[in-house]
Amino acid sequence: TSLNNNTLDALPSHVVRPHYDRTKMTPGIVHIGVGNFHRAHLAWYVHRLMQQGQALDWAIIGAGVREHDAVMREKLLGQDCLTTLIELDPLGAQATEVTGAMLDFLPVDADNKSLIQAMADPRIRIVTTTITEGGYYLDPANQGLDLTHPDIIYDAENPDRPRTAFGAIVAALRLRRDSGVGPFTGLSCDNLQANGTIFRQAVVGLARLSDADLADWIDRHCSFPNSMVDCIVPATGPAELQRVRAFGIDDDVPVTHENFRQWVIEDTFCAGRPDWSLVGAEFSDHVHQYEARKIRVLNAGHQVLANAAEILGVENISDAMMQPFIHALFRKVLTDEIIPHVDPLPGSPVIEYLDLIDRRFANDAIIDTVRRVAFDGSARHVGFILPTIRDGLASGHPIEGLALVEALWARMCEGMREDGSQIEANDPIWDMLTATAAAARQSPSVWLEMQQIYGDLGQHARFADAFAKWLKHIYENGVESAIQLYVEQN
Ligand code: NAD
Structure with a gap:
């Protein structure tokens, strides 16, 4: 049986599944870059809070700014955005859990229209990213924003139909400022030292190229906490697919991960946050x-x-x-x-x-x-x-x-x-x-x-x-x- 809301009850008894009512979830987070890591890390922390009856208003909307993300979108939508996680322990245990914190996956458009609209929704209070270390347009000479990169030049010239995640964020923040909705928090979950500072630099730096007032507004009102993320999450290949099928779960995009997870986050959220410390994350000034x-x-x-x-x-x-x-x-x-x-x-x-x-x-x-x-x-x-x-x-x-x-x-x-x-x-x-x-x-x-x-x-x-x-x-x-x-x- 394929994995979806209707087949959750039929999963093998050892598989942990969402106990919360998924029809009651409302969006609080837009996540850009739905790869394997996100689904084993941030999405799991949100799911775990939901398992405790909390954070149902912090459900995640998935998004991507690259054409290839449409493949993941189609697969996840085909299974009601459920993800099977298999935790691999060196002694051979395979704890299996179906997580359900993701509510929807936005269409992947060349002009990022759906993404901009979604991030302008007042219910969205945090935008998170896992777009790889290479995705932040760093100028190697000084670690600043690479203003000569064709994508950055394009987005500076076309702020209403941007290509990059940062261009889409700038466009959404413009709508939020103009309509009085207010700022959101940008939370990078990529492996970059000072990932929040770098995230801020990309968003504010790009905004400045087309609208200096907006750049100042973002810099003043939005927050970009630094965070340290840790969990080894392999890519999914035939062996991983076989593993999940052996459990009788027909998940097209399962995720395996190690039996270790860590997340240390600066507590600077400008528009509220779930209390991830209840499920093992740590808020700290020493990120x-x-x-x-x-x-x-x-x-x-x-x-x-x-x-x-x-x-x-x-x-x-x-x-x-x-x-x-x-x-x-x-x-x-x-x-x-x-x-x-x-x-x-x-x-x-x-x-x-x-x-x-x-x-x-x-x-x-x-x-x-x-x-x-x-x-x-x-x-x-x-x-x-x-x-x-x-x-x-x-x-x-x-x-x-x-x-x-x-x-x-x-x-x-x-x-x-x-x-x-x-x-x-x-x-x-x-x-x-x-x-x-x-x-x-x-x-x-x-x-x-x-x-x-x-x-x-x-x-x-x-x-x-x-x-x-x-x-x-x-x-x-x-x-x-x-x-x-x-x-x-x-
Ligand atoms: P993945 O290949 O499964 O997913 C990568 C995602 O990033 C995809 O959605 C892709 O479309 C998007 N992406 C790639 N380049 C982009 C760009 N230039 N702009 C916008 N989006 C882009 O990889 P993953 O395992 O999910 O890892 C993603 C990132 O997560 C890593 O680069 C790292 O920073 C962080 N991370 C991964 C692990 C891990 O063990 N996998 C551990 C800690 C942190």
């Missing part, structure tokens, strides 16, 4: 420290593993953790070169946090592909690895292993594994990366000359020399040999 720790240890750790694993044809993150030399690389880079730049949270030594991440990455119940983690390296290396290299250069700490990590990324971007098989495009600027990687094989410095990624880092001899040495070693002796050489150093 920055949580974010910095997570991004530098977990997200950077993923990059340390994924590029080496991709070149060697290792499929999943847990398999990479089982390769002793890859695991040794992970431990040594994190311990010697990253942790010195991470401030501990009270009562929580950073090394204990690293041990937790080590156990989570080793969870082999999760089929988290190296491909997913290695995707969009051009945004992820910039956000997760390069800031630590800058800190290491400034403070005189070692950066040898981090230089090796960058060399592994350059080697991966050549587009071929060591066994000769091809690596499929996995970055929005893949063609440029592949061409640069090919040139860097002869002259490594070419890789670091990509200003939009490395800025002036290539001019630091300590980093550039180490990078060149590692890339040369990788091409001459292979990835394993380079990693062994590094881990055997004192």
Whole structure:
């Protein structure tokens, strides 16, 4: 039986399902970018409140600004916006829960008309996003809004039919201001350090290009809390579909996730919020420290593993953790070169946090592909690895292993594994990366000359020399040999 409101009662008895009356839900949140992560994280927190009889006026309306989002829309509407979550525990437990906090999914229009209208509705008090780290139009030179990007230029010139999520938000806020509805909160759930500050910059910066008064109004009245989000959520493939079908649930777009979740949010909501602290989220004034720790240890750790694993044809993150030399690389880079730049949270030594991440990455119940983690390296290396290299250069700490990590990324971007098989495009600027990687094989410095990624880092001899040495070693002796050489150093 296919999953929908009418078949909920027929689900196997072990499957937790919504106990609340879904006909009583009213919208409070518009979410842009309904991928897997959103459905395992924010949508779950809202659902859990609803299970306690709360927050029925905070139901989520899904939305997307990319053509491809129409596929997810059709599938979710076909199952009354219900999502099956399967929590995978390393000991083999598979807790299964059908969540129902999503009320509707807006049409995906080229001019974002439906989205603008929905966000202008006075019942909407929060707009949330998971549009990937690369989706915020950051200028790599200064982390400001990239005013030269064609999408930003287009939206500045066409504020009534914008292409980007931010353009749609600006248009909706104009309607809200003009009709006296007032502001909403913009809450980014992407893995960016200071994601709220960056969200504000995108919305206010874009508004300023077409309407300075509106930009001031948004800046003054809207809030953009910073937040740290955490839960490993793989992409759904045939294995995940099979898992859910084995439970007798006919869900076209189920989500699997690890048995860990964390959400720390600044409590600055300009138009109210659900009390997510009742279901495990934490409101804190120290989000920055949580974010910095997570991004530098977990997200950077993923990059340390994924590029080496991709070149060697290792499929999943847990398999990479089982390769002793890859695991040794992970431990040594994190311990010697990253942790010195991470401030501990009270009562929580950073090394204990690293041990937790080590156990989570080793969870082999999760089929988290190296491909997913290695995707969009051009945004992820910039956000997760390069800031630590800058800190290491400034403070005189070692950066040898981090230089090796960058060399592994350059080697991966050549587009071929060591066994000769091809690596499929996995970055929005893949063609440029592949061409640069090919040139860097002869002259490594070419890789670091990509200003939009490395800025002036290539001019630091300590980093550039180490990078060149590692890339040369990788091409001459292979990835394993380079990693062994590094881990055997004192
Ligand atoms: P996904 O591929 O399932 O979904 C990505 C969504 O982002 C899609 O709706 C897509 O249309 C949209 N999108 C992509 N680029 C965009 C752009 N430039 N502008 C607007 N929309 C865009 O991926 P996911 O697993 O849901 O992850 C999405 C983001 O969530 C990550 O990039 C990360 O910032 C955050 N996150 C993910 C995880 C995880 O384990 N999956 C963990 C923590 C945080």
